[in-house]
Amino acid sequence: MTTYIIRRLLVTIPVLFGIILVVFIVGRLLPGDPCHILLGERASNAVCAAFNHDFGYDRPVLQQFGDYLSALSHGDLGRSLRTNLPVGDLLISRLPMTVELSFYALLFATIVGILLGVLSAYRRNSAVDVVTMAIANLGVSIPVFVLGLLFAFLFAIVLKDTFFALPPAGRLTAGVSVVPLAERWGLTGYAGPVRAIVDFVSNMYTFNALLSFQWGLLADGLRHLILPAVALGTIPLAIIARITRSSLLEVLGLDYVRTARAKGLAESAVVRKHGLPNAMLPVVTIIGLQVGGLLAGAVLTETIFGLAGVGRALYDAITSHDFAVIQGFVFVISVGFLLVNLLVDISYAYLDPRIRLS
């Protein structure tokens, strides 16, 4: 297992370098110079020279790449071209929201997706199967932004004043306040990595509420997360349901399942104990692959639901041509995606010995 993990980590290094290179190249694709795009057509040459010098655009490209690599190795993602603030700080402040949203979206997609997939395979070719797969086919076809907007309209306007009414925007109802965990736990005087982690968790409001027993805050936070999480999770849900169904059907056709049936086991026990555990391998891979789509989908979801996460910050950076922020965010999200899939690969090898031995 250790050999497999080491080998897998070694393969990741050139890919990581590739990501850095692609992000750097995309950052230099700009037609015209960043100065005029950002400061306007009428920026004087002197102003532009100072701007270019300040951000290192006046150096040879290879040297710029070297600077970029060296900065990255120190965890420096550069400064925002617009606010001059470090991109890393902006990211840290926005990431908790996005991680929280993606977590609930993936949780929803995984639980409901696997349930629907199992149901569909269990009752294959029945009306339940046809309806479930029709829903799955529709689910992958409705864009996140259309679904999100229609949800917002349905639950905030049509169902207004009913039990099902849900807020169309924001993270919390006005007036509900969040006490940072650091304050609650008396850590305000501390700094360093532990404090950073506490602050990060603290900014994921529902986790904060759970850890500090603020049930009102938890309920309010969850109510605001339902619509975005369901909208964001629908496409992964449909994909997971389809893969679960086909994988389970394949496993249920194998000899050992026939043996299990032959010894008189009830069909539900066959599916639960013999089919499902072995059908889960492709599903785990697919779940890992959905993370990339979720992070990209978060840009759209956060924009629609007015959530101040990474996606929203990326949207703002796009509209204000802040390439440094775009570049930094795309880099971090892609590396995050890479790491998630690394974890999936490793867990896959753990679940299936054939992989780590091949």
Add this chain to the structure above:
Amino acid sequence: MSSVASPADLIADQLATARPASLWRDTIANVLRQRNAQIGLVVLAILVFFAVFADQLAAFGPDDVLLGHEDGVKRLTAPCVHLLGCAPTQVEHFFGLDGNARDEFSRVIHGARISLWIGFVTVGFAIVIGALIGLVAGYAEGVLDTVLMRTMDVILVFPSLLLAIAIVAALGPSLLNAQIAIGIVAIPIYARVMRASVLTVKENGFVTASRALGEGAAGLIFRRILPNAVTPIIVTGTLGIATAVLEVAALSFLGLGAQPPLAEWGSMIGLDRKYLFTAPHLILFPGIFLSMTVFGFNLLGDGLRDALDPRLNR
């Protein structure tokens, strides 16, 4: 003496009576048997109908502002269909009017033209470049193969929409740039599919025979290998059109793709979402058409895959 025919006779007999197999005829028959593909084809046929006859079906041009042209016209008017009980005194607008008092129905059906065009051109671009890379990599093998395919792997590592956002943000927002970006992030998929089929096809006897007869590399690649390696690309491409339409619409929604006043569904939804609570029809109708397009290509792609992949023919 037995009158049973020898095996050789039986084979000869079958060869004499069997209808010559035609890949394409079999494929089309197979595809038409799939329920998914049937639904997909019907949905796409409706869209193609709208796209082709948009000018005849629409009472107005997609960009015509009706203020001053029609009595009592108001911006953001809700849909009005006389058959469904809308007052006959009111002018009929199937999908209502948008924020600039343009007929939403005309814009939506003209959007079908744009979105189908987007889908085919974007995927066509990705297929041509991806297939070339895959052909060269698969045929050459060795260092060239490694370099090309590792480059493709790096592009595949990125969440595709995110890399596309970065590319368009750099190139500048426009429909063409959005198509280029979505095309670029799709190239590795086709390169991989093509390389895999080239690796299988080139081991066939007929390729070796052509090489022995003195055919050059270009002839081998384009005349012998390509025609026999193209099927998986068609399947992947059909499913790819769904993704391309979806992602270009997402970029347009973010303001990075089609620019106003072009009647592109993603951009229409993006611009009109500020009217969500007052005029939801402006989100609903382009949303339905966009989803229908993606749905149609997804189903057709699934059907094609089932029909063309012999492993699935059970």
